[in-house]
Amino acid sequence: MAERILLVDDEVKILDMVDNYLSSEGYQIGRASTGLEALEVLSGNSYDLMVLDLMLPELSGLEVCKRIRQDSDIPIIMLTARGDEIDKLLGLELGADDYISKPFSLRELGARIKAVLRRSKPSPRNGISDTLLVENLRLELTRYELYIDNQPVSLTPTEFKLLGTLAINPGQVFSRLQLLEKVYGDIYQGYERSIDTHMSNIRKKLEKNGSHIVIKTVYGVGYKLEVEPE
The missing domain is CATH 1.10.10.10 (Winged helix-like DNA-binding domain superfamily/Winged helix DNA-binding domain)
Structure with missing residues (x-):
């Protein structure tokens, strides 16, 4: 079954670009353009990973991440257009698993998604106790x-x-x-x-x-x- 990714960004061009690329890579994509919409979509659906923009209307990406971490451990990759290191550290403190700065290449984002999904799955134990x-x-x-x-x-x-x-x-x-x-x-x-x-x-x-x-x-x-x- 294809892995499901929720994209959250208020820039339609970015949503379309990332959606098209990840769909071509075999992922099933869900979309949201505001913080509140992201929480609503996530509450009614199951996703394997979320790509979450920091700057969102209604609720910031940091607040969305904070609320999600109250009852979910879904892997989160935070997107930020800022060069301020404090935003990245805040995202990690609130429970984000990774971050990537805009502008970014689709290939780099795809590699980050694969890496986060890989480490969110059990590793073969080769006879070692679970x-x-x-x-x-x-x-x-x-x-x-x-x-x-x-x-x-x-x-x-x-x-x-x-x-x-x-x-x-x-x-x-x-x-x-x-x-x-x-x-x-x-x-x-x-x-x-x-x-x-x-x-x-x-x-x-x-x-x-x-x-x-x-x-x-x-x-x-x-x-x-x-x-x-x-």
Whole structure:
């Protein structure tokens, strides 16, 4: 079955251009041109990924992302026409999985979509258990589900991949570049600092839900997972 993508942008030319390209690549496309319309379309339909413009009428892309993350982990690629780094970081903090700046090439957008969809799907385990237990955390690796003290905790696909990488290798230090390679599959130039934002989000969720493990920053190197001392 063809994967379904929801495009959200108030510029009709961009919607038409991206729609035509992605349709030719075999995707099924849904469209919305305002923030409120995006929420309405998403509430009544199932999509595999959303391409969400930052600047929208009625509700901004950031607000749309924030509302979606209250009850959905659909992968989100944020579009922004601004060069301001703060907008990109805000989008990641609110739960976006990736971002791309306008103007962009259709081929680049297509590659980003494939990368995000790829990491939102279970990876072959090759005989390794699908369940990973670390202290009071349980990660269901093929279902992208995290439980802390048997209570479900929502993570985006990118957050789950990052936590899973660290949890499978407790105590091992990973550089930002290594984490990019593990999670994105490709090295995105300038994306190393986006890892910091994702890690911050993961830490907040772990702390809020009583995790017995912590993600430590190894300054000048990267990150590692440790068991919290009693």
